[in-house]
Amino acid sequence: MSTLLLRVYDWRWSVLPPVTGIAMMAMIVGALVAAPREIIEGEVQRLMYLHVPSAVIMYLAFSVTAFASVMFLWKRDIRWDALARGAAVVGVFLCGMALATGAIWGKPIWGVYWTWDARLTATLVLFLIYSAYLLARSVAGPLDEQAARYTAIFAIIGVADIPIIQMSVRWWRTLHPQPIVFQPTPALPTEMLAVLALGFIAIAALAAWLIVLQTETERAAQRTSALRAEIDHREIA
Amino acid sequence: MTSLTAVVAKDLRLAWRNRAAWLSAMAFSTIAVLTYSFAFDLATGDVRPLLPGVLWTTFLFAGVFAAGQSFQEEVDDGTFDALLFSPVGATTIFLGKLTANLIALLIIECSQLVLATILFDVGLLTPELLGIVVIGTVGYVSLTTLLATMGGHVRGRSVLLPVLSLPLLVPLLIGAVRATGASLGLEAGTAPWMLLLLVFAIWSTLAAVLLFPIAAEQ
Numbered sequence: 001m002s003t004l005l006l007r008v009y010d011w012r013w014s015v016l017p018p019v020t021g022i023a024m025m026a027m028i029v030g031a032l033v034a035a036p037r038e039i040i041e042g043e044v045q046r047l048m049y050l051h052v053p054s055a056v057i058m059y060l061a062f063s064v065t066a067f068a069s070v071m072f073l074w075k076r077d078i079r080w081d082a083l084a085r086g087a088a089v090v091g092v093f094l095c096g097m098a099l100a101t102g103a104i105w106g107k108p109i110w111g112v113y114w115t116w117d118a119r120l121t122a123t124l125v126l127f128l129i130y131s132a133y134l135l136a137r138s139v140a141g142p143l144d145e146q147a148a149r150y151t152a153i154f155a156i157i158g159v160a161d162i163p164i165i166q167m168s169v170r171w172w173r174t175l176h177p178q179p180i181v182f183q184p185t186p187a188l189p190t191e192m193l194a195v196l197a198l199g200f201i202a203i204a205a206l207a208a209w210l211i212v213l214q215t216e217t218e219r220a221a222q223r224t225s226a227l228r229a230e231i232d233h234r235e236i237a
Numbered sequence: 238m239t240s241l242t243a244v245v246a247k248d249l250r251l252a253w254r255n256r257a258a259w260l261s262a263m264a265f266s267t268i269a270v271l272t273y274s275f276a277f278d279l280a281t282g283d284v285r286p287l288l289p290g291v292l293w294t295t296f297l298f299a300g301v302f303a304a305g306q307s308f309q310e311e312v313d314d315g316t317f318d319a320l321l322f323s324p325v326g327a328t329t330i331f332l333g334k335l336t337a338n339l340i341a342l343l344i345i346e347c348s349q350l351v352l353a354t355i356l357f358d359v360g361l362l363t364p365e366l367l368g369i370v371v372i373g374t375v376g377y378v379s380l381t382t383l384l385a386t387m388g389g390h391v392r393g394r395s396v397l398l399p400v401l402s403l404p405l406l407v408p409l410l411i412g413a414v415r416a417t418g419a420s421l422g423l424e425a426g427t428a429p430w431m432l433l434l435l436v437f438a439i440w441s442t443l444a445a446v447l448l449f450p451i452a453a454e455q
Contacts, residue, residue, distance in 0.1 A: 073451055121407075125404050125407050128404040129404045129405065132397075132400045132401045132404060133401075135397065135400065136397050136400075136401055139397070149451060149452065149454070150386075150452060153383075153448045153451060153452055154384070154401060156448070157380070157383075157405060157444055157448070158405065160440070160444060161405050161408070164408045164433075164436065164437055164440065165407055165408050167408070167433065168407065168408035168411045168412060168433055169407075169408075169411065171411075171426065171428035171430075171433070172411050172415075
């Protein structure tokens, strides 16, 4: 099983960049040219092809962070910490993207960039939680096992907090458009659904590629700091 | 059970010896309430729409501030490591710290409720409101105490603690402010805010008790 996974992982440089590039191009052309113009909202609705996939894949990225954090606490292998950080960076980036595209869409449609709606508020809180996670992890060195443990615990609590945050802010107030895609019969024309599906593929590929890049960067930082520690150790000896 | 009472007694004794830290938390919350009353001009008109928010932000900031202090003394003296080597379970150590923090914070909060009652002429010392304060405090003190175990060696810890804990406490803040508003006779919607507070308190206590042994491991 693990050898198969490793062989799949070996293909990352030959598969992920071209797939991401082609899918991103297809999504941009699809969103700007192929998809029909929405009658009520007009051109600005085309942001949906970026907004919805970013928001959904952000949750996947944060799930990867939580999973890697659990694995780190279980196996105590610092490589899981690199994956958790890598996925969190990408999750925060996608979260920012969802917030930004939502705000640009909100101005012409709602008349304001920001409103204290439940879903917006929950997404902003999520953004803050994982930014705090990255901040807390970055003040300690790449190989600091104790700091990695604290932030792993924080990441797990953060994920477990999401349902309670969602519930509380929904009770607080809600205005966001209700889901039209994830239901038994999607209320979208076929062309729009096809472009949206392309958007999901593109953003998922982009996220996967960025997570791989970011994780390998963290790994390189870990190895550098291990080497540096060894050099210091030998110099003293 | 006897080890738990021993640890609680130890932590209460520590809190008493370290009373300068707790007194500064109390002074901080008093100053915060006064600052809010100047900023929002709470002296005139109906204060009830603003009062729940003023009280709970004060409580949360005081709680985060105090939690950061609670481990500092022991980490600095090395007694926290010594305690972890003792034959007492990590969960017991955590529950002891939690109970001591809870008692100290409840004293601070009650003093603020008395102060606000006097300053703003609103009856705050009702059984319902005290219940909300107790449940809400249990909810946040367990999370802040867990996060405060971040080792003394982490740089910028005192700044990081509020940055880490306040986003996690958003549901608690919403629920507590709404429930407090409702107990003061404000419109709070139909949502069961007390249930939210209870769920959060149980969830955060469970999460903190389960994760503390991992956080404290050396």
